[in-house]
Amino acid sequence: xxxxxxxxxxxxxxxxxxxxxxxxxxxxxxxxxxxxxxxxxxxxxxxxxxxxxxxxxxxxxxxxxxxxxxxxxxxxxxxxxxxxxxxxxxxxxxxxxxxxxxxxxxxxxxxxxxxxxxxxxxxxxxxxxxxxxx
Amino acid sequence: xxxxxxxxxxxxxxxxxxxxxxxxxxxxxxxxxxxxxxxxxxxxxxxxxxxxxxxxxxxxxxxxxxxxxxxxxxxxxxxxxxxxxxxxxxxxxxxxxxxxxxxxxxxxxxxxxxxxxxxxxxxxxxxxxxxxxx
DNA sequence: CTTAATGCAAACCGTTTGCATAGAT
DNA sequence: ATCTATGCAAACGGTTTGCATTAAG
Numbered sequence: 001x002x003x004x005x006x007x008x009x010x011x012x013x014x015x016x017x018x019x020x021x022x023x024x025x026x027x028x029x030x031x032x033x034x035x036x037x038x039x040x041x042x043x044x045x046x047x048x049x050x051x052x053x054x055x056x057x058x059x060x061x062x063x064x065x066x067x068x069x070x071x072x073x074x075x076x077x078x079x080x081x082x083x084x085x086x087x088x089x090x091x092x093x094x095x096x097x098x099x100x101x102x103x104x105x106x107x108x109x110x111x112x113x114x115x116x117x118x119x120x121x122x123x124x125x126x127x128x129x130x131x132x133x134x
Numbered sequence: 135x136x137x138x139x140x141x142x143x144x145x146x147x148x149x150x151x152x153x154x155x156x157x158x159x160x161x162x163x164x165x166x167x168x169x170x171x172x173x174x175x176x177x178x179x180x181x182x183x184x185x186x187x188x189x190x191x192x193x194x195x196x197x198x199x200x201x202x203x204x205x206x207x208x209x210x211x212x213x214x215x216x217x218x219x220x221x222x223x224x225x226x227x228x229x230x231x232x233x234x235x236x237x238x239x240x241x242x243x244x245x246x247x248x249x250x251x252x253x254x255x256x257x258x259x260x261x262x263x264x265x266x267x268x
Numbered sequence: 269c270t271t272a273a274t275g276c277a278a279a280c281c282g283t284t285t286g287c288a289t290a291g292a293t
Numbered sequence: 294a295t296c297t298a299t300g301c302a303a304a305c306g307g308t309t310t311g312c313a314t315t316a317a318g
Binding site for chain 1: 277283
Binding site: 143144145166167168183184187188191207208209 | 281282283284285291292293
């Protein structure tokens with residue numbers, strides 16, 4: 001069990017939240033804390049919103065999930081992959097599609113170097129209207 | 135006067151805020167609403183924080199300023215240029231350096247096209263430790 | 269049994285809004 | 294004189310925290 005290795009106790013909230021993150025990942029979706037909370041309530045689980053936030057923050061610290069702010073106020077979360085990827089975000093339906101482009105990755109590293117920057121991370125968001133929303 | 139052309143009345147808050155944005159731009163800095171508010175108070179101007187936000191939102195709508203969320207909760211603002219640019223953001227001192235890379239711009243357009251996306255905007259942030267902070 | 273995790277409510281922070289007043293045209 | 298812009302305080306949405314309680318190890 002992943003959780004135990006990370007030093008977490010196995011609890012219902014953590015299990016359920018992991019499950020939802022995995023489900024979201026399989027559908028390539030990003031999910032907000034509030035959404036998870038709602039789904040938990042609907043499923044009859046008596047879990048507080050504060051716990052959802054606490055668990056997500058712990059998971060983030062452990063490197064298990066990524067928190068994105070896109071251009072909105074509310075944060076969305078996704079299970080972290082081994083490999084980095086960037087996002088296409090639909091401005092109408094908020095759907096996010098992932099992609100990786102080697103050429104861009106490479107150029108980014110070069111630009112950082114050029115400016116004497118020790119790159120720790122990077123984020124590329126392309127905003128637009130997705131095929132379904134046009 | 136720029137403001138008049140955009141249909142804005144010329145008022146002290148708007149003038150002062152524009153001035154601060156121009157000053158920030160000359161130093162290549164991004165500035166938050168709260169920071170502007172503080173500076174205004176310190177300069178003896180009796181301007182409310184709500185007004186700062188209102189003016190910034192109006193400026194943004196008019197295309198005069200850009201609002202960035204980087205990876206934090208609070209937004210920062212900058213005077214909009216005619217041309218787009220991306221950012222190198224220092225994770226220590228928060229300084230942001232601007233850059234434009236034609237190859238990346240071009241690849242982004244291609245990726246959007248490839249996914250059937252009507253690109254409206256895009257944002258690339260490279261996070262790291264700047265030369266001064268190393 | 270011990271210590272970490274939870275639920276709840278209250279606090280918090282950045283931002284927005286309603287409203288009566290002041291100011292630009 | 295008109296109508297927009299302002300200041301203030303209260304509301305807001307998302308997130309965090311304090312505390313007493315519960316549950317995992």
